[in-house]
Amino acid sequence: MKFIADSMLGRLAKWLRLLGFDTLYYPHIEDSLLLRIAREQHRIILTRDTRLVKVRGIREHMLLEDNDPFNQLHKVITSYDLLPQLTEKGKIFLPPSVRCSLCNELLKEIPREKAKQHVPEYVYTSCSSFTQCVTCGKYYWTGSHQHNLRNKLSELLKLT
Ligand SMILES: [Zn+2]
Numbered sequence: 001m002k003f004i005a006d007s008m009l010g011r012l013a014k015w016l017r018l019l020g021f022d023t024l025y026y027p028h029i030e031d032s033l034l035l036r037i038a039r040e041q042h043r044i045i046l047t048r049d050t051r052l053v054k055v056r057g058i059r060e061h062m063l064l065e066d067n068d069p070f071n072q073l074h075k076v077i078t079s080y081d082l083l084p085q086l087t088e089k090g091k092i093f094l095p096p097s098v099r100c101s102l103c104n105e106l107l108k109e110i111p112r113e114k115a116k117q118h119v120p121e122y123v124y125t126s127c128s129s130f131t132q133c134v135t136c137g138k139y140y141w142t143g144s145h146q147h148n149l150r151n152k153l154s155e156l157l158k159l160t
Pocket residue numbers: 100101102103104105133134135136137138
């Protein structure tokens with residue numbers, strides 16, 4: 001399942017990427033281009049724009065009326081059945097990030113040594129595998145950037 005988010009949904013796009021979903025997002029994009037990309041790449045349009053969804057021939061889309069990015073995330077993952085898995089203890093299980101939250105690019109595994117200079121020392125000592133975005137160079141490791149997301153998801157799904 002692939003998405004394209006309109007320019008008002010930057011935070012939602014970031015969270016979806018952290019969950020591993022292919023989500024395009026451009027801070028500035030013309031409606032016509034957004035619609036064309038959605039059509040050509042078979043992407044579901046996520047939008048806050050009531051005007052946009054009235055365009056004739058718009059393909060699959062979801063209008064998000066709530067202004068809060070976490071409520072938006074909740075609506076998307078429940079509507080499309082993308083809820084995260086739960087561990088035996090009923091906690092949310094998030095697999096390691098596979099996609100850059102900034103670029104939507106897939107992450108590449110890198111040798112541990114290469115990450116040494118670029119991540120906090122405690123992270124280097126406690127983590128065994130590291131990945132990096134080939135586009136922006138951002139480093140990722142198990143659990144990185146997901147803590148806040150996991151907490152918020154627990155709250156949204158009323159697990160806490
Ligand atoms: Zn990146």
